[in-house]
Amino acid sequence: EVQLLESGGGLVQPGGSLRLSCAASGFTFSSYAMSWVRQAPGKGLEWVSTIGYTGASTYYADSVKGRFTISRDNSKSTLYLQMNSLRAEDTAAYYCAKIIAAVTGYWGQGTLVTVSS
Amino acid sequence: QPVLTQSSSASASLGSSVKLTCTLSSGHSSNIIAWHQQQPGKAPRYLMKLEGSGSFSKGSGVPDRFSGSSSGADRYLTISNLQSEDEADYYCETWDSNTRVFGGGTKLTVL
Numbered sequence: 001e002v003q004l005l006e007s008g009g010g011l012v013q014p015g016g017s018l019r020l021s022c023a024a025s026g027f028t029f030s031s032y033a034m035s036w037v038r039q040a041p042g043k044g045l046e047w048v049s050t051i052g053y054t055g056a057s058t059y060y061a062d063s064v065k066g067r068f069t070i071s072r073d074n075s076k077s078t079l080y081l082q083m084n085s086l087r088a089e090d091t092a093a094y095y096c097a098k099i100i101a102a103v104t105g106y107w108g109q110g111t112l113v114t115v116s117s
Numbered sequence: 118q119p120v121l122t123q124s125s126s127a128s129a130s131l132g133s134s135v136k137l138t139c140t141l142s143s144g145h146s147s148n149i150i151a152w153h154q155q156q157p158g159k160a161p162r163y164l165m166k167l168e169g170s171g172s173f174s175k176g177s178g179v180p181d182r183f184s185g186s187s188s189g190a191d192r193y194l195t196i197s198n199l200q201s202e203d204e205a206d207y208y209c210e211t212w213d214s215n216t217r218v219f220g221g222g223t224k225l226t227v228l
Contacts, residue, residue, distance in 0.1 A: 035217065037161075045153075045161065045208050047217035059215040095160060103151045103166045104210055104217070105176065110160050 002026040004096045004108030011114045016086050022079040022096030022108055029077035030054075033099040036070060036081045038092035039110075046092075049081065050099065064090075086115045119145035121209050121220035128226040134197040137223050139209030146190035148211045155222075156205040164207075167192050199227050 008020040020036070036048040049070040050059045058070050069082040079096055096108035120142035129135035141148050152164040165175040165185050173185035182200075186193045196203055204227040209220040 037217075037219075044206075044222045045155075045210075045219040047219060050215070050217060057215075061216075101166070102149070102212060103163070104153070105151075105163050107153075107161045107163065 002098065002106050004098065004106065006094065006096050006108045006111035009094065009111030009113045011116065012086055013117050014087060014115055016115070017082070017084045018086065018113060020081040020083065020094055020096075020111060020113070022081075024077045024079065024096075024098070027098070029072075030074035034072065034079045035097045035099055035104060036079075037095045037097055037104070037107075038090075038113075039095070040089070040092040043092075048094070051079070083113070086113075088115050091115045118216045119148055119211050119213050119218050121150070121211060121218055123207075123209060123220040123223045125221065126224045126226070128228055129199055130228045131199055131201065133199055134195060135199060135225065137194045137196075137207050137225070139192045139194070139220050141190040141192070141211065143190075145211070145213065148213065150192045151210045152185065152192075152194045153208045153210060154205045155208065156202070161208065164194070167194075196225075201227055203227055 003025045005023045012018050035050040051070045055072045067085045071080045093110040095110045097104045098106040122140040147169045149168050153161045155161040163176040165173045167173040167185035171187040182197045184195050206222045208222045
């Protein structure tokens with residue numbers, strides 16, 4: 001059974017940093033591209049970033065480019081999102097997702113990030 | 118990059134059918150999309166992949182009541198024999214040039 005378990009969320013001050021992790025199990029992690037998608041309270045889904053299966057290719061939404069870094073450790077079946085220079089508008093639930101045949105084919109349960117002083 | 122347009126809300130009666138629409142922006146009418154369901158307080162769930170031809174493939178465990186179809190730039194999600202648990206937000210998604218895009222979502226109310 002595919003499992004994606006996010007962790008690392010919490011309360012952080014504006015300008016601060018946070019690193020999210022997503023522990024994957026139930027599939028060959030190193031064979032799939034992965035994404036982070038976020039959802040601000042009461043709002044819709046917003047794509048944040050995608051990383052290729054080797055980690056060599058990374059892509060970002062304009063809203064986070066230069067502040068967030070996606071990475072992966074295939075030996076640990078873990079996806080990461082390093083978030084720097086956090087802003088109030090980054091407050092959201094962050095979901096880890098598995099890309100299957102170009103589609104967001106599986107979602108984690110999410111971790112909440114709150115940026116507030 | 119593509120833009121996906123969805124109606125903000127829809128409603129239908131228990132046991133009836135409803136057809137939700139996702140419209141692709143100009144120049145992207147042939148894009149493949151995906152439909153996702155998000156029940157209140159839960160994470161999103163992948164429902165299906167839908168091509169411009171109308172061919173669709175569903176995720177594991179998605180009931181037969183859910184189906185997809187296409188016409189031009191419009192992509193549809195039809196839910197038949199509506200159940201109370203179908204009350205949820207429904208999002209479409211597409212991708213282009215390594216960018217992924219979600220529609221604004223449709224809130225479905227089951228009356």
